[in-house]
Amino acid sequence: MNPLLTASITEIREAFGTGELTPLQLLDATLEHLEATDPVINAIAHVDESGARAAAQAATDRLDSGRARGHMDGIPVTIKDSVHAIGMPWRHGVAANADLPMSTVDAPPAARLKEAGAVIVGKTTMPDMGMMAAGVSSLYGITRNPWDLSRNTGGSSAGAGASLASGIGFGSVGSDIAGSVRLPAGHCGLVALKPTQGRIPHTAPSTMRSAGPMARTVDDLIALYGVISRPDPRDTWSLPYEDAAGIHAGLEPAGLRIGVMLDMGYGPTVSDDVQRVVRSAATQLMAAGAVVTEMPPIFADNPYPALDRLFQVRARTEWEAIREDRRSDVLPAVADWAAPAAHFSAAQFSRDTDAVMRSQEIVRAKSAEFDFVIAPVIPTVGFWAEDVGLDPAQPLGHCSFTAWFNQTAQPASALCFGFSGHMPVGIQVVGPRFADQAVLRLTKWLEGAREIEMNWPTAVAADKIGALG
Known part of the structure; x- marks a missing residue:
């Protein structure tokens, strides 16, 4: 594989500047690597070679004439x-949607990327309706983690996680409703950001779901964030433009109050290996002068049933919108889990919404005692590639450390901070609403403080899949 494919965006721009490389040559190398790698990891849903080649040619022409866009x-x-x-x-991971016509509009993230001259190579896989935190889909099949093909990528931005870790592309835009950019980042060793809702515009507007960038390094993530965080009036919650000067400088921890969240009070217990990695980040922060405090359990009672029912309603609503004779094509793990929502009353939905809002305030208030909170991304070190989660009856049930920050609208990043054997282990960095840049800066500092090297699994081989059986 061409070593430039895992270089930083800054290094690529330097190669562009010296004439060592052109955008067209870089695209050719990317497509060649994709062709060799994707049959093994199954991360790419669609390749737009003609569109990508036109964009790369235009970027090459701008570079030659000194008109590069950034x-x-x-x-x-x-x-x-x-x-x-x-x-x-646009298929939303569902086999029943396989015959839908091609999109005729650019959603805000796609529009911003095109305006910036980025070369959109194609689209990445996801599970049905984005309602599983796993790389399993009725349309795409199983997306595999390149660190270990027998392991899951997480979801729902599953293909983004697998493709980036294997060296396909320099960034990806996913979306996050319960952890869907942070979870694949945690499984696959990447960096990701679930922003303050509205900071990265997306459609349809949502107070729960956000678009979010994913990358191999914080600097690459920041480059992507700087593009897709520009406002768009089509998103009701779109926030005003925010100057990003100085965002690449790490935030020194001295004097910061850091909470360490290791117990939600419900859900899967955090494994020893995950605790070890989170505590190692806490130790680095403390050594740099931060005031680090381990937080007591967040909830006294299990808040998840109400949130799970809201997710069920969302999935069932989309299932009912599918043509009746195609509904059986939806992955049973999603369709069967969502089926009880057909019998929920409007009053039940209202009660659940109120209960989730009360739980949301508990998380916000306890987080507000600190400048930042660090936490696991996933309670365990992943699960098998074929699994839909830690509990098949609740495909989003293991999102206990990620889902509540969608409800509070707080920015939360994910960063690989250690390994368990050969598998990456991620941590979250969480800040108050609108502190997205501060979260990125502290994540940048932590990236520099970690005591691991990221030797990306770019050489995946098809013969390894045969050994899985």
């Missing part, structure tokens, strides 16, 4: 199946 100009990236882009399919 840091992302000519850089190959991908977008999730759920992000509309003109001329590309």
Whole structure:
């Protein structure tokens, strides 16, 4: 594999500047690597070679004439199946949607990437309706983790996680409703950000779901964030433009109050290996002068049933919108889990919404005692590639450390901070609403403080899959 494919975006731009590399050559190398790698990991839902080649040619022409548009100009990236882009399919991971017409509009993230000159190579896989935190789909099958093909990528931005870890592209835009960019980042060793809702515009507008960038390094993540965080009036919650000057400088921890969240009071217990990695980050922060405090359990009572019912309603609503003779094509793990929602009353939905809002305030208030909170991304070190989660009856049930920050609208990043054997282990960095840049800066500092090297699994081989059986 061409070593430039896991270089930083800054290094790529330097190669562009010296003439060592052109955007067209970089695209060719990316497509060649994709062709060799994707049959093994199954991360790419659609390749738009003609569109990517036109964008790379335009970027090459701008570079030759001194009119480059910025840091992302000519850089190959991908977008999730759920992000509309003109001329590309939108399938939402569902086999029943396989015959839908191509998109005729660019969703805000796709529009911003094109304006910046980024080369959108194609779209990445996801599970049905984005309602599983796993890389299993009725349409795409199993997406595999390149660190170990027998292991899951997490979801729902499953293909984004697998493709980036294997060296396909320099960034990806996913979406996050309960952890869907942070969870694949945790499984696959990446960096990701679930922003303050509205900071990265997306459609349809939502107070729960956000688009979010994913990358291999914090600097690459920041480059992507700087593009897709520009406002868009189509998102009701879109926030005003925010100057990003100085965002690449790490935030020194001295004097910061850091909470360490290791017990939600419900859900799967955090494994010893995950605790070890989170505590190692806490130790680094403390050594740098932060005031680090381990937080007591967040909840006295289990808040998840109400939130799970809201997720069930969301999935059931989408299931009912599918043509009746195609509904059986939806993955049973999603369809069967969501089926009880057909019998929920409006009053039940209202009670559940109120209960979730009360739980949301508990998380916000306890987080507000600190400048930042660090926490696991996933309670365990992943699970098998074929699994839909830690509990098949609740495919989002293991999102206990991620889902509540969608409800509080707080920015939360994910960063690999250690390994358990050969598998990456991620941590979250959480800040108050609107402190997205501060979260990224502290994540940058932690990236520099970690005592691991990221030797990306770019050489995956098809013969390894045969050994899984």
